[in-house]
Amino acid sequence: MDPHKDTDRSRDRSQPLENLGPDETMKAESNYLRGTIEQSLADEVTAGVTETDNKLLKFHGMYQQDDRDIRDERRRQKLEPEYTFMVRLRLPGGVVSPGQWLAIDDLARRFGRDSLRLTTRQTFQYHYVDRQNLQTLLNELREVLIDTKAACGDDSRGVMATVNPNLSAIHSQVYAIASEASDHAVHRTTGYEEIWYQEERPAGEKKAPLKQVAAEDEQEPFYGKTYMPRKFKIGFAVPPSNDIDVYSQDLGFIAVAEDGELKGFNVAIGGGMGRTDRAPETYPRLADVIGYVDADQVIPVVDAVMSVQRDFGDRTNRAHARFKYTVDDKGVDWIKAEIEHRLGFDFGPASPFEFTSNGDPLGWVKGEDGREHCTLFIQNGRLTNQPGKPLLDGMKALAEIHKGSFLCTPNQNVIIADVEPEDRPAIEAVLKEHGLGEFEGASALRLNSMACVAFPTCALAMAESERYLPDLITKVDAILDANGLREEPITIRMTGCPNGCARPYIAEIALTGRAPGKYNLYFGGGFHGQRLNKMYLENVGEEAILEALEETLGRYAEEREPDERFGDFAIRAGIVPEVKEGRFFND
Ligand code: SRM
Ligand code: SF4
Numbered sequence: 295m296d297p298h299k300d301t302d303r304s305r306d307r308s309q310p311l312e313n314l315g316p317d318e319t320m321k322a323e324s325n326y327l328r329g330t331i332e333q334s335l336a337d338e339v340t341a342g343v344t345e346t347d348n349k350l351l352k353f354h355g356m357y358q359q360d361d362r363d364i365r366d367e368r369r370r371q372k373l374e375p376e377y378t379f380m381v382r383l384r385l386p387g388g389v390v391s392p393g394q395w396l397a398i399d400d401l402a403r404r405f406g407r408d409s410l411r412l413t414t415r416q417t418f419q420y421h422y423v424d425r426q427n428l429q430t431l432l433n434e435l436r437e438v439l440i441d442t443k444a445a446c447g448d449d450s451r452g453v454m455a456t457v458n459p460n461l462s463a464i465h466s467q468v469y470a471i472a473s474e475a476s477d478h479a480v481h482r483t484t485g486y487e488e489i490w491y492q493e494e495r496p497a498g499e500k501k502a503p504l505k506q507v508a509a510e511d512e513q514e515p516f517y518g519k520t521y522m523p524r525k526f527k528i529g530f531a532v533p534p535s536n537d538i539d540v541y542s543q544d545l546g547f548i549a550v551a552e553d554g555e556l557k558g559f560n561v562a563i564g565g566g567m568g569r570t571d572r573a574p575e576t577y578p579r580l581a582d583v584i585g586y587v588d589a590d591q592v593i594p595v596v597d598a599v600m601s602v603q604r605d606f607g608d609r610t611n612r613a614h615a616r617f618k619y620t621v622d623d624k625g626v627d628w629i630k631a632e633i634e635h636r637l638g639f640d641f642g643p644a645s646p647f648e649f650t651s652n653g654d655p656l657g658w659v660k661g662e663d664g665r666e667h668c669t670l671f672i673q674n675g676r677l678t679n680q681p682g683k684p685l686l687d688g689m690k691a692l693a694e695i696h697k698g699s700f701l702c703t704p705n706q707n708v709i710i711a712d713v714e715p716e717d718r719p720a721i722e723a724v725l726k727e728h729g730l731g732e733f734e735g736a737s738a739l740r741l742n743s744m745a746c747v748a749f750p751t752c753a754l755a756m757a758e759s760e761r762y763l764p765d766l767i768t769k770v771d772a773i774l775d776a777n778g779l780r781e782e783p784i785t786i787r788m789t790g791c792p793n794g795c796a797r798p799y800i801a802e803i804a805l806t807g808r809a810p811g812k813y814n815l816y817f818g819g820g821f822h823g824q825r826l827n828k829m830y831l832e833n834v835g836e837e838a839i840l841e842a843l844e845e846t847l848g849r850y851a852e853e854r855e856p857d858e859r860f861g862d863f864a865i866r867a868g869i870v871p872e873v874k875e876g877r878f879f880n881d
Contacts, residue, residue, distance in 0.1 A: 314520075314609045320346055321448065322519045326483035327353045335489075341425055342377035353449060353521070354486055355442025356381045356428065359421070363750040378422045380751060381406075381431060382445035386476035387455035387469040387530075388416025388702030395693035395700055397438040399686065402677075405431050408686060412675030414744060414796055415452045415527075416538075416702040417445070421751045432490040443480050448522045450479035450600065454529035454538040456549075457654075457701040457709055463662070464532055467556045468549050471589065472530045475596050479528065481521065483513050516597070516604075523607030524615035526600060527566075530559070536649035538704045539797050539823045541565045541580040544617040545599050547592060548583070550645040558588040560644045561595060563629065564621035567794030569879070570613065571808060578799035578826055579618040579876030584630045585641020598636040602629060622877055652800070652823040653742045653783060654705045656733055658718075665698070666713045668721065671733035674745045674760040675706030688728025695720055706744055737771045738783040740764075744797070748790025748807065755790035757807025763788045766805075766836065773844050777851035784860045785821060788813070799826050799879070802861035803843070808833045815839055817846065817864040818872065825861065826879055828870035 311319050321327075329350040334343035343351065348358045360375030368375060383398070390398065398418055402410045405427040406420035413419055423431060432442060444450055455472035458465050487493040511518050531540035532549040540546035546562035565581030587595055603617040606624065621629050634640045658668045677686045689708070693700070698712025713721055725731035733741060746752070748759035767786070774780045787801035792814075798804035800823045804816040812833050819827035831842055846869055847860075854863050865872045873879050 311520075315612055315615075317349065317448070317612060318520050318609050320349060321521050324350050324519075326485050326513045326519065327447075327481065328483075328485040328489065331485075331489050335425060335428070340374060340377070342374070343425070350447075351379075353444060353447030353481065354490070355384065355445030355447075356423075357446060357753075359751045359753060361422075361750050362753075362755070378424055379420075379428060381420045381423050381428070381442055382413065382452075383417045383419075383435065383440055384443055384445050384452055384476065384480070385417040385440065385702065386453040386473040388457060388704075389469060390700045390702070391438075392693040392696045392698075392700070394438045394440060396690065397434060398440075399690045399693065401431050401434055402686065408678060410677040410686060411747060412672055412677065412702050412706045412708065413452075414675075414704060414706060414746070416454055416457075416704055417452050418702070419747070421747075429490055436491065441486070443486055446525075448524055449481050449517065449526065450476070450522070450596075451525050451527045452476070453479070454527075454543070454704055456530065456532035456535050456537050457703050457711075458532055458535050458537075463554060464549060464551050464556050467589070468530050468532055471547075471592050472528075475528055475530075475592060478593055479516075479526075479596055479600065481514060481517055516600070518604075520609070522600070522604055523609045524612060524617075526603060526617060528596065531649070533647045534650040536652040536823045537654060539565075539652055539800060541823055542567050542578075542797050542800060543581060544603070545596065546581050547595075548647055550586065550647065556589055558586055558645075559592060560586050560647060561599075561641060563599060563633075564618045564626070566616045566618040567797050567799055568616070569792050569794065569799075571792050571814070573613070574880040576613055577876045577879040578794060579622070579879075580800070580824075580826060582621070582626050583644045584626065584633075586644050587641060591637075594637055595633075598633045601636055602632050606632075618876065649822040649824065651783075651821060652705075653785065654703050654707050654709075656707070656741060661712075664715065665711075666715060666718055668710045668713065668725075668731075669703065670708050670710065670725070670730055671736070671741055672707050673740075673764055674743075676760060683729045685728065685730060688724060688730040691724045691728065692721065692730075695724065705742075737767070737774050737780045739770060739774060739779075739786055740767045742783050742785045743767060743787065744801075745788040746790055746795035752790060754793060755807065756809055757790050757811065757813060759788045759790040759796070759807060763805075766839070769836075769840055770843055770847075773840070773847050777847055779847060779851055782860070783821075785819065797823075800824075801827060802859065802864070803827075805839065811835050813839065815842055816870075817861070818870040819861045821859040821861055826873040826876060827861065828873050828879075830870055 329347050331347045334347040357380045405423045407422045411419040453472045453476035527544045529538040529543040530547045542565040547559035562581035562583045567578045569576040608615045656669045679686045701709040745759040745763040748755035785801040786803040787796045787798040788805040790807040792806045800819045805813040815831040816827040817830045
């Protein structure tokens, strides 16, 4: 069968839409994601958009938000929330040219309050964009060949790819495949072009009748009218780096090379991070490796795996609609057999591979072709101009002279890639002038830290994250210093809620927000992203967190075995039990 067509043999097509979740009806009735977005954008009564259009806008890569720092004050003044928009770019593999960087930077200054946010999936976000500026922003991005399609919403999200310019041949091949997968899996509706670029709807286009999913759908041959049950994430890892956290992806590809040449990929399915506190039926899950395919089979595998989730994912309960739950409900073997059936061939046995880290090696490295690459530490991915730290200006100055490319990393950092040796001094001068290379001296824990956006823009945040983690780490640094652990790479990740946007459940130390100033504390994640962690303390404040860290890091310094990682130690020492499967995360 052709998995790209929505003609699966097993889904009950007679199930009426009203028996499914309300978002399914909303998608089906949206006229392929058009909704009334154009009317909402022109509404003079409010600065926001309707609730339905807000949901549809996600498929166009943007979210309506309001500044939570001033929400209560505006409520007191009987004003509507200060609505603005977050805009996320589609940037497979996180690669941008200097020209694109300059365009992205210019838009941040004009429409994004002089701030750019590097995300945990290798792209940029603007915050605080006013509704009337969205169209200009998207059109100017288009001029540099960037769009925001499917950056959010129930579809295939930003496709990740390992950034390891040290292995340039394989990196560029994997990047090319990741880009192809992104272009292939992105939705096809011309609603995006009509609304944002004011393009005419192609002549002769039929208005398809409303039903759950049209079998022969001209607008969306793969997705149909109801798109995916939930977001679907794809990533490509190139061992030994697991920077993309391949086990957290719905569909992960692990590159297999032979004699320096890309041969194919091991395929991993069913990863995901999000959970909800006090809802034990929700849990993070690490992907299972189900076999091997040759490199030219990647796109058919994307189709087959996504079509299985499209057809069997839960469309009644969004909290249970991610692929990880479909995989657990049906069983890995059943899902694998269904994928193979749709592919028309079986996976080969998985090839051996080894990951060593999920962090970024910082500083300069020389690639196989003699060009040099410098990975910069950008704390929590936030690029702004602060007194003494003009990071946004610094990156702009780099983009003005750099001749290679920039790579956004999955750890919210940036690589200045492909620098000819003779150009390095000029780059280094810019780094020095703008305080961009000043990570030497920072603890290895800080350099392996990540925090999600959280307050003030994220509607779901329950506690601070990006604005708090740097200060907390300064306090943890004192504990590290007291125990001689400053140079010890330990991963620490913080999120403002349990949704897991900084992939906290695979960090050696993690904090997820419960309420202002209160966090769950976790230990025991795998250093290269291979193991989930386990909750150690629930709903605690800074004092308890520092006390727990003092005790456990102290024990680690004293009792660890040579080369033992902190996460491994936490399990061996019985500080937390090992979580062998996501399903048992909450036990
Ligand atoms: Fe996320 C929702 C930010 C990566 C799991 N995420 C959100 C929203 C859009 C909040 C909302 O729904 O109102 C956040 C916007 C905050 C803001 O103000 O910008 C948000 N997520 C982010 C980013 C920007 C965090 C960051 O600091 O970098 C990351 C953008 C990535 C990108 O470029 O596409 C981001 N989010 C992730 C990841 C990590 C990953 O994909 O590698 C995860 C965990 C992996 C996963 O999906 O399982 C993640 N975000 C979630 C979830 C929980 C989803 C779930 O099914 O369990 C939500 C809530 C939801 O979808 O209902 C969420
Ligand atoms: Fe917002 Fe929660 Fe994601 Fe942080 S983890 S960005 S608080 S949804």
